[in-house]
Amino acid sequence: MNTTTNIVITGQPASSGRPVPREWSSGLCDCFTDMGSCMLAWCCPCYLQCELAQDMGEPCCEACLYNYCNPGALFGMRVYLRGKENIRGTLWNDFNLTGGYCSCCYCCALAQLAREVKYIKSTKGYV
Numbered sequence: 001m002n003t004t005t006n007i008v009i010t011g012q013p014a015s016s017g018r019p020v021p022r023e024w025s026s027g028l029c030d031c032f033t034d035m036g037s038c039m040l041a042w043c044c045p046c047y048l049q050c051e052l053a054q055d056m057g058e059p060c061c062e063a064c065l066y067n068y069c070n071p072g073a074l075f076g077m078r079v080y081l082r083g084k085e086n087i088r089g090t091l092w093n094d095f096n097l098t099g100g101y102c103s104c105c106y107c108c109a110l111a112q113l114a115r116e117v118k119y120i121k122s123t124k125g126y127v
Contacts, residue, residue: 021088025119028097028108037114041107048114052077055117055127074098074106078113081127085120 031038040048050060056077075098082089097109120127 019086021086023088024112024116026112026115028105028112030115031108031111034111034115034118037111037118041111041114045107045110048110049074049077052110052114052117055121056080057127072098074110074113078109081113081116085116087116 026033031041037048053073054060058077075094078089078094078098079091081087082094094109097105099106117127
């Protein structure tokens with residue numbers, strides 16, 4: 001007796017290899033969840049940006065030097081952290097929040113970055 005066996009092989013969907021991006025741990029306007037970083041962002045942004053740069057392994061002087069003359073330092077810090085921590089966002093959004101077309105969001109973006117760094121340090125122990 002001859003029997004024929006048919007084997008059907010189905011492929012698994014390919015994965016991109018990168019997990020789905022997560023959201024920021026706090027919103028842009030969630031300053032009341034951490035009043036300390038909010039006050040520093042509005043009253044002494046150079047100091048806060050310097051501390052964040054050091055937390056991220058960058059020299060303080062560069063972040064402080066470019067703080068008001070060129071908001072590119074904060075832009076770079078946001079882009080770096082988003083990439084490293086797989087946080088959802090776009091370059092265009094980061095550009096606008098850090099002094100592009102909506103410079104009034106600069107302090108809110110700085111405070112949000114400070115809250116994110118605190119969150120990462122509290123969950124992972126490092127940035």
